[in-house]
Every structure is written in structure tokens, then in C-alpha cells.
Amino acid sequence: MAAASLIFISGGVRSGKSSFAEKIALELAKENGGQLNYLATGVPSDQEMRERIEKHQRDREAGIFQWRTLEQSQNIREIAHFFNCEDIILLDCVTTLLNNELFSANQKWDESFFTNVMETITTGIIEIRDRAKVLIVVSNEVFHESMAENDLVFSYGRILGKLHQQLVKTADQAFLVEAGIPINMKEN
Template identity: 55%
Template sequence: MIFITGGVRSGKSSFAEQLAKEKAQKLGGALHYLATGVASDQEMAKRIARHQREREESEWSWRTWEQSTGIEAVAESFTSKDIVLLDCVTTLLNNELFSQQNWNPQVLTKLLHGIESVQACCAELILVSNEVLWEGINHENKLVLEYSRIIGNLHQVLVARSEKAYLVEAGIPIVMKEEMA
């Protein structure tokens, strides 16, 4: 598993796609894009459409899975040679949290189960996430504090389980973790 994070518009998705292509070429597997975005407003709808168009126009063949929650449902669709790019963990967390009737901080367990299910079925899982709370935390908002705790814990667990982790800034990937094979 490879974990990639960075700020908004940092180039992390482009970097992740390039890594996925290189892995697919090396392993001879198919490319899968596990998209978690939901077109909740016009800007997001345009971003989703742009990403879909870019993958369709790519010289590489991508199979896109639109799965905003419960990613374990598609895990068995992948083979042991496939490369799966999940974009993005933060959006998946948001979707899971806000699809519930009541705020449930145990969502971390559900997310990890879904990610583990996908990882178990493919050759390589590449996770893209966002650094959304760098600018500080509003200590008076209980919801923001709980969210920051969940996303922070999720990132720590995912990086610990990943063989590589990158931070992308201004299109430049910075290695945060690299285990030698």
C-alpha cells in the first residue's frame, strides 16, 4: 500500500495516477480508479467530470468505480494483479460520517475494514488523502475537534501500514516513509 497526502490542488492525484501507471506497467495488471467523490455542488460536479474525462482520454485504460461509501462492496472485483487508486480517503471519511443518522466516531473501524478488504484483493492499493487541518483547529467546535482526531488517527494508521508514504507540495512528491523490499 502507498499513502499520498498533501494540500488542496497540490498535485497529489496526478502523482498517484503516474505511480499507478508505472505499477501497472511493471506488474501487467489493470488500472482501477476507486472514486469517492459526490457531486454535491456545481464545482464538485465539474471536478468529477474533468477527472472522468482525463481518464477516458488517457493513453492508459482505467476502470472507474464510483463508490462514495462502503468500498468493501467492490473489493472482490479486483484481481491479484490489479492496481487500485482510491481518491480520496478524506472524502470517503466525510461520506461515511455524514451518511449516518448519528455521528459515530467508530467510523474509523469501518473505513479500515473497507481499505483492508480492497488491499487484500489487489496487487497494489494507492491511497490519496488531504491535509485539511494544517491551518489549526477551532478548539471550541466539538465536531471539528472530533473530526481532526478521526482523520489524524486514520492517517497515522494508514501510514504505519503503508510501505511508502508521500507528501506532495506544489507538484513535488516528498518521501515521508519508504520501506526497502
């Protein structure tokens, strides 16, 4: 079976990237059919996050198309078997997934740990993509802020940057969303 399509979408906080990703998923479902799936990586750790999760859930429920929501905050590879070649999957988001993977284990943050985390995330994404019709991956652009002042933040930014590079290299399409406007960065 040929690899399915991967679409990578990044943007700053509140840039409109998730709404743009949902719009693409809905357009694909209208054109080609298939089950819409929302792979949520967020954990309702505080009131703001609970409200954001609830808003996303209400938005999906209010639409014409029915979304199946799967919540997996870590090791997304574990749920790859839930998907098939008719599925359109929106994974929201890589930055939250990376946070969850990095902070779930009481590990020393060294190159070996970073390599394992990156492999866990990329392997999960590729396995899900290979089972689906289309996988849309959303991530935050955090590289406009200074990261040099804190080693932890610098390490996080470095690993996220490497993940973004791998995902864009693998992606069929890549978009950057700024102020609600998608900019096409790559198209095969």
C-alpha cells in the same frame, strides 16, 4: 496470498496529490501490467464537485491506459470482491470517504460512532489491498488550519489524523505532496 502493496499519498487541496497518484499507478501498469482501477469516493453534491469529477474522468479517458472506474461513496468493503491480484487500484480520497461515512447516518457523534466509522474505512481499505496487486490511497492534509474553534471540525480532524496514522503504519510507502512535489515520508 501475501498482502499487496499499499501506498499512501497525502497533501493539501490542489497540491497535485491525485496527479502524482495517477502517475504512480500508470508507471506500475507499464512495469508490471495489471488492470488500472479508479475507486472514486466523491459525490457530485455541487457544481464545483461535478466539475472536479468530470475533469478527473476526462484526464483518465485521455490517457493511453484504460482505467476502470468504480464509484463507491461509502462502505468500500462492499466492492472488495471486484478486485483481484492483478489490479492496481487508486482510491481517491479518504477525506471524502470519511465525510460520506460521518454524514450519511443520523448518528450522535461520540467515540463509539467514530470507532465504527474508522473500522469501516480501515477494514475496507485492508480488504481491497489484500485482493489487489497495489492499492494507492489518496487523502487530504487538513492539519495546517486551526480546528479548535469548532467541535465538529475538531472531531473530524482528530478522526482523520488517526486514520492517517493507521494507514501510514500499514503502508509500504507514504508521500506528502506539496506544490506538486512529492516528498517520500516512508519506504519499506
